Amino acid sequence: MSVGRETRLSAWIERFAAHFAEEGIPLIGGRILGYLLVCQPVERTAAELSQELEASSGSISTNLKYLVNVGLVSKRTRRGRQAAEYRINEKAWTDFIQRKLNAIASVQTLTDDGMRLLSGDPERSMRLKTVDHLYGWLSEELPALWERRPASPK
Amino acid sequence: MSVGRETRLSAWIERFAAHFAEEGIPLIGGRILGYLLVCQPVERTAAELSQELEASSGSISTNLKYLVNVGLVSKRTRRGRQAAEYRINEKAWTDFIQRKLNAIASVQTLTDDGMRLLSGDPERSMRLKTVDHLYGWLSEELPALWERRPASPK
DNA sequence: CGATGATTTCAGTGTCGACCGAAAGGGATC
DNA sequence: GATCCCTTTCGGTCGACACTGAAATCATCG
Incomplete structure (x- = not known):
């Protein structure tokens, strides 16, 4: 019996995060990156990431701040929505x-x-x-x- | 009044070590590398390194082991000498x-x-x-x- | 202007790794 | 084999950092 695609994807995310952990990026930061590269839909709120990745709101906040700072993730706020949406900025990988x-x-x-x-x-x-x-x-x-x-x- | 060459060299060694510390190489390991790149004569014993770099014998031992392991430093033992001599292996920088x-x-x-x-x-x-x-x-x-x-x- | 639902801040915890220095281990010489 | 000197091993300390969860903060909407 084969495992589902989503299960394999979360294993992939974990490998992805592990690689960048060796380069000094916090584990949770790497998970966010991997997750935002493959999730559907492409945008997520901090609360959703916290739930999906089983990480505390504090860790998500800290790491999102870092990732937005280096440009790998973009933050988008919208009128009428209290929750900001985060997405991968794939263009920033070149930098x-x-x-x-x-x-x-x-x-x-x-x-x-x-x-x-x-x-x-x-x-x-x-x-x-x-x-x-x-x-x-x-x-x-x-x-x-x-x-x-x-x-x-x- | 100008500072001596040796003083400036040890400042350079410190900068050198600081750079590689950011890449995950322990500070003392970086100091050993920098020192062995410019010292005269080219070979040093662990005891000499410990003295020159003001690091404990334990730290010197650990870091030399690591550096020899990745090939950046070569260890040479000689009959009739209880102390091993270490030197930079500049060829290994390519690897x-x-x-x-x-x-x-x-x-x-x-x-x-x-x-x-x-x-x-x-x-x-x-x-x-x-x-x-x-x-x-x-x-x-x-x-x-x-x-x-x-x-x-x- | 509350109330609501979200994010950020912050203090506290646990882990990990660099470093130290003393003790153990190994050669070389006598 | 005893001594001397050097190296390695090892227990312990310290500081840094990731992570947590609760409290403070902020923004939106009724």
């Missing part, structure tokens, strides 16, 4: 990933500063030079690659 | 960075699984599709880019 790539490339400024401190001492700067070269290359190539990213499909 | 890029690209398997769960429901999979496309592209391009990485300079 989200770009920040990650930038974080890697940014080490170059660090190695660069180190090289400057060791200038005039080629013996001693050999180790750093290897690392600096690699990051120097990355800080050229990653932004260039990013420029070539495809437009999202309609 | 270290590659793991980071892979971590980003690996989200694609997640979004892919999600898309499969939603197959036959184009309405509902629209949001995930946007994200999946982006990660699909990354999981093609990042490994390809990585192949073009330059050899380290002599």
Whole structure:
């Protein structure tokens, strides 16, 4: 006997959240993200999320605030509705990933500063030079690659 | 009156460690990395690191174990010497960075699984599709880019 | 201007992990 | 094998952070 689609989806959401938990996003934040990516209808209130994800209203509030802040989720308020509606902002994933790539490339400024401190001492700067070269290359190539990213499909 | 080179280097080491602390590497581990990248001579014992970095022998031991494990530091033992010598393995930085890029690209398997769960429901999979496309592209391009990485300079 | 139904704030709890330092463990030399 | 010195292990402390649930706050509607 096979499990239902919704059951498998909630297992998927849990995997999704677990992945981003490793990257430092709180578990509940990851669950919200995963859930908002696949729920129907696309918009949910904080109270609904609290119920669906079995998380306290406080946690939902904190994490929604964070997610709205980084842009991954949009908040919409409507006249005549006291409850705000939240939905995934799938466009914001590009910025989200770009920040990650930038974080890697940014080490170059660090190695660069180190090289400057060791200038005039080629013996001693050999180790750093290897690392600096690699990051120097990355800080050229990653932004260039990013420029070539495809437009999202309609 | 200007500060000495060694003073500025230890400030640099601290910045270096702070950067990697944000990526989840313990502060003392980051200090060891930074220190081993610029110290003269290149090899140090655990006891020396403990003294130089003002960290307990236990912390040094734990972090060295971790760093040796991920390959960024090499341990060398010599007959007639009770103390092992540690040094930076600058070659291992390529693997270290590659793991980071892979971590980003690996989200694609997640979004892919999600898309499969939603197959036959184009309405509902629209949001995930946007994200999946982006990660699909990354999981093609990042490994390809990585192949073009330059050899380290002599 | 209450009353209602929602969200945010906040204090408190529990968990996790980094760090320390003392004790145990392991080699090397005598 | 005893000693010396270095490393690893281990119990304990501390601080950070996710999470909860209740109280405060806010907005809408009668």
